Amino acid sequence: MKHANLAGLMACELAKIKGSxxxxxxxxxxxxxxxxxxxxxxxSGGFGTDGWHLLWARATGFYGMAMYAVGIAVIASLVWRVEHKGGNWNALMSSGTPAWGVMTGKTLAIGLLSALMQPVFLITAILVGKLAGLPGMLPLEYWWSVLASMIACLPVAAAQSAFSCFIRPFAPPIAMGLVLAGANTFLLLLHLTPAYFLPYGILTRSTMMGSAASRIGTSFPVDPVTPATMCISIGTSIGMTLIIIAIASLILEKRDIHV
Known part of the structure; x- marks a missing residue:
């Protein structure tokens, strides 16, 4: 197990929550x-002439600013919950899996489950639009923003995984996710550049990527969907994920955690 590949680490973690x-x-x-x-x-009066654009704007507004991050926080707490029961923590620490393996496996499992929420979000939005009688189809730019957000959930998954690793109770890490997501949105409203590269800011910008958010009057810049913005979103997501996993692994390896 010590030398298991990334797919193996993730599969192991997913197996632990099978049946949940x-x-x-x-x-x-x-x-x-x-x-x-x-x-x-x-x-409030329907979709009007904006149609699909307004539907997507209203669907992604509060969700992108805070609630997607909260959903990831819930998943992280659920994934780590099994380790904080009975003697599972001691079993995990004595399994021979290195700290980086534990944190990477958990992050990938949480990230996969979190990413799967986005196709559900997309399909639901399309079905709602069709039931509402909107003509045509959801513009392609929003399909790309969904893809970007599926990668951008990784740094938040890594951060929430770390919180749920070091904090045994179920609810506090979720509350931290809500507070940090809200705080990051506030920093975005203040146009502070660092907020764009923090885990929750990356997630917000990627989820709201496209023209939709501008239609509900966001006070921070919303990226258009272009090859450049897609690459920036994916690149910063992967880079921040690796940084968080490295830091959390170092803490896990050096710190004596009592649960």
């Missing part, structure tokens, strides 16, 4: 987010 209800959360959470956003739009 985490899959239900992965499906229901984005579905509820889309229905909530579009429901408010219908109540």
């Amino acid at each position: 209800r985490i899959g239900i959360f992965v499906v229901l959470y984005p579905l509820i987010m889309v229905l909530t956003g579009t429901g408010m739009t219908l109540i």
Whole structure:
């Protein structure tokens, strides 16, 4: 196990949560987010001439600024929950898996489950649009933003994995995710450059990438979907993920954690 490849590490972690209800959360959470956003739009007068653009803007607005990160935080707490039960922590630490392997496996498992929420989000938005009678199809730029957000969830997955590793109770890491996502959105509103490269800022910008967010009046720049912005999103996501995993692995290796 010590020399297992990345796929093996992730598969091992996914096997631990087999039979849990985490899959239900992965499906229901984005579905509820889309229905909530579009429901408010219908109540306030419908989609008007903006059609698909307004639907996507309302669906991704609050979700991209905070609630996607909260969903990732919940998944991270669920994935780590098994390790904080009974003697599982001692078994994990004595399994022969190096600290980097533990953190990488957990991050990949959390990242995969978090990424799967985005296709559900996309499909739900399309179904809602069709049921609402919108002509045509969701513009291609938003499909690309979904792809970007599926990669951009990784640094948040790494951060929340670290929180859930070092904090045994289930709820505090989730609260931290909500606070940090909200704080990062506030920093984005202040146009502070560092916020664009922090895990939660990367996620927000990638999820809201495209012209949709500008239609609901965001006060921070929203990136257009271009090859350059896609590369920046993916590159910063991977780079930040590796940094967080390295730091968390070092702490896990050196720190005596009592659970």
